[in-house]
Amino acid sequence: MPLSQIPVAVLGATGSVGQRFVSLLDNHPWFKVVALAASDRSAGQKYSQAARWVLDDPMPAYARDMLVVPASTDCIDAKIIFSALHTEIANEVEPQFAQAGAAVCSNASSYRRGIDVPLLLPEINADHVQLVKHQRASRGWSGCIVTNPNCTSTGLTIALKALDNAFGVKQVIAVSLQALSGAGYPGVPSLDIMDNIIPNVANGGEEEKVEWEPRKMLGTLNENKIEMADITFSAHTNRVAVIDGHTVCASVKLEEAVEPEAAIQALREFTSHHSARDLPSSPRPVIEVREEADRPQPRLDRLAGKGMTTVVGRVRRDPILGLKFVVLSHNTIRGAAGASIYNAELLVNEGLL
């Protein structure tokens, strides 16, 4: 635990993920929000005027009167930068903060594939955070960039890690049913999504992320390099008319035939890497397994473990690949803002700030 609260800032603070940051950072035991940044449209306004607040919890009192600033190193002095910027803006802005000495914990996809950039889910690959030492040496900056995965990869990869540890995973077919908040605010027009399902989320790119990112996270840190997991993925991604909570239906081929009961036991018994177990945002439990035939459901299960727990259900035999299940994860909490905050806590705990 740090001796005093660490100053942090949120970039993209008015958006879908940014609002989650503002909410989750209220009364955080280690972090104190000193700046909220957004585009020129919002800069100069009070946060309560600039943000069209869409969360169920009220806007935290600390944020209401803060003046929104531009996402620039000239305007922000913070040790940790939480980035909820779109990729094209993050591309440019995030390295500027890392160069200026800040630890950037990013939701954007810009640097996820960087060979010296950790792509983290601390409960499964906390050891990958050590890559920042190599990143600092190779890029010559005192700050760093660490990333969290795409919100659809998140719950799927956590469930797969439990199965991979126990039995070895070879192949995965995944079909997503993704919530509207994953498209940001205001997101998908109501006349497009009501009475409808939209395949090929975000006009492409999402399926490639779900097929690539888990392989990096399930990979092994070897010296200064991640060796990608030797698992083949095939993904279909779909947007559905759910507000929060991404569901993924997965069929999995393991190295050996496994009874569903054994898979359930492996999922239930999975515990985090020791350095990620007792942080303020650690999921408790990491994985919850439901045995009802009709769970998990987004409305009923997305807030398990304050939105940080991965919920798995319908673990059963698959006649083609061997095993299948449904996994649910809160996309703007475990899949976005909560993920970056957890990553920042890991950096602090490992003495890497």
Ligand SMILES: NC(=O)c1ccc[n+]([C@@H]2O[C@H](COP(=O)([O-])OP(=O)(O)OC[C@H]3O[C@@H](n4cnc5c(N)ncnc54)[C@H](OP(=O)(O)O)[C@@H]3O)[C@@H](O)[C@H]2O)c1
């Ligand atoms: N939503 C999810 O579930 C989810 C999950 C994982 C990752 N992500 C990623 O997180 C990032 C944010 O997504 P979102 O859904 O929160 O988007 P969003 O609702 O559209 O919010 C975008 C934010 O960026 C700000 N912004 C726009 N242009 C800017 C500029 N030139 N300079 C500084 N700030 C600027 C906006 O400010 P104004 O209000 O002033 O326009 C707003 O605060 C994206 O990279 C996304 O892929 C999202």
